[in-house]
Amino acid sequence: MGPRLYNTNEPMNEYQMINHFSVSSRVDKDRSGAISDTELQQALSNGTWTPFNPVTVRSIISMFDREKKGGVNFNEFAGVWKYITDWQNIFRTYDRDNSGFIDKNELKQALTGFGYRLSDQFYNTLIEKFDRQKRGQVAFDDFIQCCIVLQRLTDVFRRYDTDQDGWIQVSYEQYLSMVFNVV
Amino acid sequence: MLATKPLLYPGGFPGQQQDPLYGYFTAVAGQDGQISAEELQACLTQANFSGGYRPFNIETCRLMISMLDRDMSCSMGFNEFKELWAVLSGWKQHFMSIDRDMSGTVDPQEMSQAVSSMGYRLSPQAMNCVIKRYSSNGKISFDDYVACCVKLRSLTDVFRKRDQAQQGVATFQYDDFIQCTMSI
Numbered sequence: 001m002g003p004r005l006y007n008t009n010e011p012m013n014e015y016q017m018i019n020h021f022s023v024s025s026r027v028d029k030d031r032s033g034a035i036s037d038t039e040l041q042q043a044l045s046n047g048t049w050t051p052f053n054p055v056t057v058r059s060i061i062s063m064f065d066r067e068k069k070g071g072v073n074f075n076e077f078a079g080v081w082k083y084i085t086d087w088q089n090i091f092r093t094y095d096r097d098n099s100g101f102i103d104k105n106e107l108k109q110a111l112t113g114f115g116y117r118l119s120d121q122f123y124n125t126l127i128e129k130f131d132r133q134k135r136g137q138v139a140f141d142d143f144i145q146c147c148i149v150l151q152r153l154t155d156v157f158r159r160y161d162t163d164q165d166g167w168i169q170v171s172y173e174q175y176l177s178m179v180f181n182v183v
Numbered sequence: 184m185l186a187t188k189p190l191l192y193p194g195g196f197p198g199q200q201q202d203p204l205y206g207y208f209t210a211v212a213g214q215d216g217q218i219s220a221e222e223l224q225a226c227l228t229q230a231n232f233s234g235g236y237r238p239f240n241i242e243t244c245r246l247m248i249s250m251l252d253r254d255m256s257c258s259m260g261f262n263e264f265k266e267l268w269a270v271l272s273g274w275k276q277h278f279m280s281i282d283r284d285m286s287g288t289v290d291p292q293e294m295s296q297a298v299s300s301m302g303y304r305l306s307p308q309a310m311n312c313v314i315k316r317y318s319s320n321g322k323i324s325f326d327d328y329v330a331c332c333v334k335l336r337s338l339t340d341v342f343r344k345r346d347q348a349q350q351g352v353a354t355f356q357y358d359d360f361i362q363c364t365m366s367i
Contacts (some may be wrong), residue, residue: 115356121255127367128257129245129299150361166357173309175342175353179364180312180334 023143034071035080037061042085046141048102048133053141059148062083087144101137110143116150150183204268208261217258220245226264232271236287236325243330249367250337274332277301277324288322297328299304303335337367 016127027043028035045054058081060100062068064076072080094110095102102110102123104123118126118144131138131144138146156178207230211222218226225246233239239247253261259267277300279285281293289297291314299312305313313335317327341363345353356365 026288122362124330153361169354172351173306176309177312180316
């Protein structure tokens with residue numbers, strides 16, 4: 001899907017600017033100057049013939065859509081593309097057999113690598129929950145979605161864990177509000 | 184496909200009473216006597232559970248399985264299926280009693296009343312969170328209503344288990360929080 005566009009610490013050089021512009025203008029099919037969910041979805045591949053997970057597309061766009069306009073502009077798109085390329089690199093790292101899918105063991109390695117401590121049985125639950133292709137393995141888009149949800153839950157937990165000891169105490173209401181926004 | 188063999192005793196168990204639900208269940212369950220989310224969806228559709236309403240979508244069926252999935256097998260046996268049927272029937276009655284015009288949807292206010300009358304005590308903010316998650320265009324469909332009920336029930340169970348003193352406050356360790364919440 002394209003090389004890493006730029007290092008976040010350095011401004012883009014001319015070549016990178018041209019490359020970025022050509023990628024984003026190819027994606028912005030209706031030339032509206034903004035990239036919508038649909039346009040991004042069409043530009044992405046999950047390694048199968050099925051469309052990229054629209055929920056994942058929505059999550060990604062909303063991460064970079066500063067003004068809540070429902071799409072990303074030229075500048076925000078650079079962030080989107082880098083984000084996706086980063087995920088691609090991670091996916092490739094853990095898809096050890098290069099099947100284009102991450103199986104249970106590879107998922108275990110990936111998430112353990114990120115620092116999660118999850119039971120073996122729970123990985124069955126994760127795959128059942130996120131694997132839209134129903135192959136017992138996760139495709140690229142579903143892998144991203146799984147990680148995004150785990151990340152959101154972690155973020156919401158952290159907010160309540162004021163002394164950072166890995167424990168929280170919450171009321172019933174707080175628990176419902178925390179969770180209903182995420183899962 | 185419904186079984187066509189005229190068995191007196193379903194499953195070949197002598198003396199077993201003919202439970203109408205058993206017929207629907209075994210038609211999809213297969214050898215292992217367990218059903219997956221897809222099979223549950225087929226089963227409920229075949230039994231015309233939703234009646235005049237649209238059939239359940241697959242995600243709602245997955246939620247239903249995990250609500251009763253005690254052994255984390257991601258599938259459901261006949262006893263759980265019976266339990267589910269009873270619970271679903273109650274919710275359906277409830278929904279139908281609010282959906283006076285049989286439109287297949289209820290508005291947030293009606294949803295809020297339904298949730299309260301099921302016994303959940305939620306603040307307006309928490310209630311808003313819940314309803315926002317399940318409305319489309321300001322309305323809640325039967326399928327979404329059921330998904331919401333399932334989730335509330337599951338989350339309440341999770342919470343109760345960690346509220347040792349029954350004071351309405353639960354303690355969660357991080358790894359446990361991630362796993363129990365994601366398992367719903």
